[in-house]
Amino acid sequence: MPVADTAGVSVSFDGVRLERITKLDVSLGKAARLESTPIGAGALGAGAAARRALRQYVPGDVEPPTVKLEWIGTAAFGAADRGRVGQLVAAWSGGSITGAAEITDIAVSLTVNDVVRGSVTFEFQGF
Numbered sequence: 001m002p003v004a005d006t007a008g009v010s011v012s013f014d015g016v017r018l019e020r021i022t023k024l025d026v027s028l029g030k031a032a033r034l035e036s037t038p039i040g041a042g043a044l045g046a047g048a049a050a051r052r053a054l055r056q057y058v059p060g061d062v063e064p065p066t067v068k069l070e071w072i073g074t075a076a077f078g079a080a081d082r083g084r085v086g087q088l089v090a091a092w093s094g095g096s097i098t099g100a101a102e103i104t105d106i107a108v109s110l111t112v113n114d115v116v117r118g119s120v121t122f123e124f125q126g127f
Helices: 047-051
Strands: 010-013 021-027 031-035 057-062 066-072 085-092 095-109 117-124
Touching: 021 085, 066 085, 066 095
Parallel strands: none
Antiparallel strands: 010 085, 021 066, 031 057, 066 117, 085 095, 095 117
C-alpha cells in the first residue's frame, strides 16, 4: 500500500492558489466530553478505596476542523485579512478538505539572513 506524501499538496482560498507551502496541519476537530456520572454510580475497589466512582461521559459539542499552513516568501495574507471568510480547498496525496472557512490567525516570522516565513490558520464554518 502506498504511503501518502506531501508532493501533491495544493491549497487555494477564495479561488487563489497559495504558493510555496512548507507545512500543512489539518485538525478535524476535538469532541468535548460531558460528565454524566449518576449520584448512585457503582464504586470501584473495596474498603476505604470503594469511594471512587467510575465516571461516565456522554459526547458534547464538536469543534470545527482547522487548517494551519506555513509558507516561505512574500506574505500571502495581511492584517486586513483577519476574519475574512472564503472557500478553502486543501488537497494532498490521499486526502482533502473543502468548505467555507474563516481566517482566524496570521503570523509572519522575520529572521536575519533568512527567508520571510508566514502562517495562517483557517477555521471551517458549519462543517
